[in-house]
Amino acid sequence: MGGVRFRSPSTGRSIRAVLFDTFGTVVDWRTDIASAVAGYAERHRLELDAAAFADRWRDRYQPSMEPIRSGAREFVTLDTLHRENLDAALLESGIDPSDHDAGELDELSRTWHELTPWPDSVPGLTAIRSDYIIGPLSNGNTSLLLDMAKNAGIPWDVIIGSDINRIYKPHPRAYLHTAHLLGLHPGEVMLAAAHNGDLEAAQAAGLATAFILRPLEHGPHQTTDLAPTVSWDISATDITDLAAQLRAASTG
Amino acid sequence: MGGVRFRSPSTGRSIRAVLFDTFGTVVDWRTDIASAVAGYAERHRLELDAAAFADRWRDRYQPSMEPIRSGAREFVTLDTLHRENLDAALLESGIDPSDHDAGELDELSRTWHELTPWPDSVPGLTAIRSDYIIGPLSNGNTSLLLDMAKNAGIPWDVIIGSDINRIYKPHPRAYLHTAHLLGLHPGEVMLAAAHNGDLEAAQAAGLATAFILRPLEHGPHQTTDLAPTVSWDISATDITDLAAQLRAASTG
Incomplete structure (x- = not known):
């Protein structure tokens, strides 16, 4: 938890927490x-x-x-x-x-x-965890996310399920109340997600954004979210790549 | 997360989560x-x-x-x-x-x-974590407990701060709403605490209980909580001892 952290061009703040959409982004x-x-x-x-x-x-x-x-x-x-x-x-x-x-x-x-993470998820999250708070920002309830993490070895620092916020993304409160519970300014929180719509809502709520490419989430004939729709703070090919980009940007 | 888990004599259920009071119990x-x-x-x-x-x-x-x-x-x-x-x-x-x-x-x-854990806390919690969900059940807010964990390497699976339940122990809702968010029956949750009063309230709410002896919490002249007041499910000399007793009871 030392050293320089990634500064979001869109929020103008150093990122403290990187939170992840789960269904599709972290797990298949x-x-x-x-x-x-x-x-x-x-x-x-x-x-x-x-x-x-x-x-x-x-x-x-x-x-x-x-x-x-x-x-x-x-x-x-x-x-x-x-x-x-x-x-x-x-x-x-x-x-x-x-x-x-x-x-x-x-x-x-x-x-x-009890869903299985994509192969890069746990290594990528483990790397990001050394510099940032990591957690899900998911529509899953707390016990679902906890069971998933325990089952698959996902090393979350904290789990704020949708049943804690009592609202579902992309409602702005889902993003803002999570940041509030972490004691962070929304601009210090980055959402990483494989879905442009989720990132749009997070950005509108004042969060930093990272697009994670998951071209097989919907199977071999996927037509949606095959590329970032706009220039998010980061666009990554997977979570390991996100870890590398965060590391490069923070030390460069 | 396999194998037989400790069965609480008081609740009659197998324990799924061991939750810890923090101030005094986990940290000095x-x-x-x-x-x-x-x-x-x-x-x-x-x-x-x-x-x-x-x-x-x-x-x-x-x-x-x-x-x-x-x-x-x-x-x-x-x-x-x-x-x-x-x-x-x-x-x-x-x-x-x-x-x-x-x-x-x-x-x-x-x-x-940013409080420091007692020397046995992190090793004991790490051992317990292999068989049980572990988390704090503390009056601390989520960001406080998260910062503490991140700073000291406390390997919580989940953090339900008092600002999530919006009530303070020993109010029964603090125990019951935490169990609810974990998707568990209260009797499947064990509170481990250095304070008999906290355990009394947890037991009244239907949780299992473990007393952890912390004779120096209040300094060298401590007069309170030097022994369990009643026969809790477990009485342990520290968190490593709790881990050993849980392990022995579940395999014995």
């Missing part, structure tokens, strides 16, 4: 969810394209948070939304979830607690 | 505060018994939280209370804080962010 949700779905389908003799089902499940992610962002629905955790969205995705696939054991579906939904 | 606040006060007094040519002043400052700790626990005062962070209590302790010592630079007093008050 699609591979693990498809694999868990395939296992479930096999055990229950369901005809199911597991990768397509994973996409269908995830497609409900943003829409399911929208009523909470708008205030139309009281906050519920992402665990709750994942479980509701699983039922909806099953119905959409012609499978009635009420024909299935609720405990087994709960278990399938808990797969989101 | 008195030595560091006295040392910072001595440095301040020397720079400002104040006649001051630094250890006595540290005690005077800390004596205001519990009373200053009481109006918040009772609801008479809206929640403010421990950083705010520490700073207010510093002014009060100075006045009590015949020193008018308004004669002093506010920024320098802020800096002195930030000493609470």
